[in-house]
Amino acid sequence: MVLDYLGRYTHRVALSNDRILQVENGEVILSYRDRRDGDRKKTMTLQAGEFIRCFLLHVLPDGFMRVRHFGFLANRSKKQALTQCRKLLGANPALLQSPSESAKDLLLRITGIDLNRCPCCHNATMIVVAELPPISNSSRWDSS
Numbered sequence: 001m002v003l004d005y006l007g008r009y010t011h012r013v014a015l016s017n018d019r020i021l022q023v024e025n026g027e028v029i030l031s032y033r034d035r036r037d038g039d040r041k042k043t044m045t046l047q048a049g050e051f052i053r054c055f056l057l058h059v060l061p062d063g064f065m066r067v068r069h070f071g072f073l074a075n076r077s078k079k080q081a082l083t084q085c086r087k088l089l090g091a092n093p094a095l096l097q098s099p100s101e102s103a104k105d106l107l108l109r110i111t112g113i114d115l116n117r118c119p120c121c122h123n124a125t126m127i128v129v130a131e132l133p134p135i136s137n138s139s140r141w142d143s144s
Contacts, residue, residue, distance in 0.1 A: 014058030023048070 028051040072081035118124040
């Protein structure tokens with residue numbers, strides 16, 4: 001239960017755009033899930049100033065990073081740290097290994113959908129004619 005709340009806090013933004021329903025006359029109407037009332041979806045109206053105050057409580061000061069970037073979840077040491085965590089918890093590491101079959105083979109086995117078949121006629125075999133190189137992170141958002 002605690003991990004559920006922690007996961008929601010560390011791995012999501014404070015408020016996604018689709019939850020803001022209306023901004024009008026100095027008020028913001030937003031949707032939320034009331035977990036105490038059977039996870040029902042409800043709406044809330046806040047004055048614009050109060051909405052901004054609450055939203056800014058989730059903005060980290062300069063030099064701070066989200067929790068998920070430190071400790072055993074840091075990318076630099078995640079593999080070794082998670083192995084150590086599993087060992088300390090007595091978890092079976094064999095259950096957490098990556099599958100030996102490809103995603104394409106797994107989809108075929110589970111759903112019967114063959115990605116090598118044409119999605120229109122389902123008879124012809126599709127072949128790879130070109131592979132696009134991966135986009136590097138440094139050039140992805142270059143605005144110059």
